[in-house]
Amino acid sequence: MTMLSYTVLTDPAPLEASAAGRSPSTGTVYLVITNTGQTAAYWSTIDVEVPVGNGAGHLTPSISNITAKGEYTNAQLVNVRQQGSNTFQATAPTGSRTRFAPGDHLVLTLENVTVASAAGLAVLKVTEKTGRTATGRMTNSVGAVALVKTAPKGIPAPSDFRPEKSMVEPGTDVALLWNGSGDFDYKIVLPDGAEEAVSQNIFRWSSSPGNAPKRDTTYTLVATSRTAPTQQHFLTTTIQVRNPTLETVTADNAHFSTVTTPWIGGPNTGDGTMTFPQGGVIVWHTGGSQERGTIFADKADLNGVNTEWVQGRNTDDGWISFPKEGLNVRKGAGQDWGTVFADKADLNGVNTRWVQGRSTDDGWIGFPKEGVRVYRAGIDAPGIVYTEFIQAKDAAYGYGGSWINLHEDGITVYLDKDGKRGFGSVTGSEMNPQGKHMDPL
Secondary structure, X not given: OOOOEEEEEEEOOOEEOOOOOOOOOEEEEEEEEEOOOOOOEEEEEEEEEOOEOOOOOOOEOOOOOOEEEEEEHHHEEEEEEEEOOXXXXXXXXXXXXXXXXXXXXXXXXXXXXXXXOOOEEEEEEEEEEEEOOOOOOOEEEEEEEEEEEEOOOOOOOOEEEEEOOOEEOOOOOOEEEEEOOOOEEEEEEOOOOOEEEOXXXXXXXXXXXXXXXXXXXXXXXXXXXXXXXXXEEEEEEEEEEOOOOOOOOOOOOOOOOOOOOOEEEOOOOOOXXXXXXXXXXXXXXXXXXXXXXXXXXXXXXXOOOOOOEEEOOOOOOOEEEOOOOOOEEEOOOOOOEOOOOOOOOOOOOOOOOEEEOOOOOOOEEEOOOOOOEEEOOOOOOEOOOOOOEEEOOOOOOOOOEEEEEEEXXXXXXXXXXXXXXXXXXXXXXXXXXXXOOXXXX
């Protein structure tokens, strides 16, 4: 039976057995030694034998990485050294024997203990060299303390996936952070589906040059364990971008103060699009085509229109083109001359080959170099001019000049001269009434 009492504590409590494919499970073992008796005890050494191996009764596969230290009451350090492949020995501060008063305590600490891979109960063997007097004989007494190793739990899932800055300017590089375990392999999935691996145990990712977001962007963190069966976790986070650049916007009802975009298109693949070159807007027939499209509107209020031609709504309607010389009115889809319909035309001049009434059998007027000719409908035969009178140009010597009155009884020739009206003269080379030849007048 030992003179001193022994208690074992662990951190974490209990210890968790190591698992294949994961980082080794580690912990700290505290061996608390006290004198619970009524009288003092004296000690020189205390040996702690650790069960080494990976079985259920073993604590650790090796003690070579364990850091051991000892501290006596009132923070007095105790020398602890490794003895062989499985034992640590604490030596009294005086080098021979030290008084262990009732109620005093000694803590032996074993840090960075790699826990064996099998769950179970590991028993530490303790051998103390103690005596009851300062000079009397000392004996070795043996005791045992046990600690529990539980089966490994699942790897804690990563958490708190977040951007270093939640709002950035366009083109600003971004950084993402998270809390996680080194037992996962991590990768970041970019919005376009590309994946970027993250160095182990870094728990941070930064965008590469040229890949900074131009609009609000969601990133996905994928954590995959190296165990069997595989554990996998997915976390997402979003970075907001001020004044984003958008490739596509689909909205049923949206209000924007400002939109900057190279083009706008309908929701379907065959819909028309609009592009915005410097100086204006171009409407295209379909997205990606080079065929100009059509604008449909009830009314257009414009300061000016520059166009090659204008046509009615149907393909066989008349159309107007605009050569440098003026205006061409055409029929249908061809190049034939069309017709201008108007109630009134107020013009400074008219240049035309002929003028006709509204119907095709109406008379018409031609304009040869010599003057004016009146024709019958549809032919070159002379037509008839109907008028009340014909007046010559003003005479140089009078108010009016000569004029001819056309009435039902015949023709009367008048002459206005010096404010007086009288009969005028008819001059000719001959007269042939009723087909008879007459001498010259």
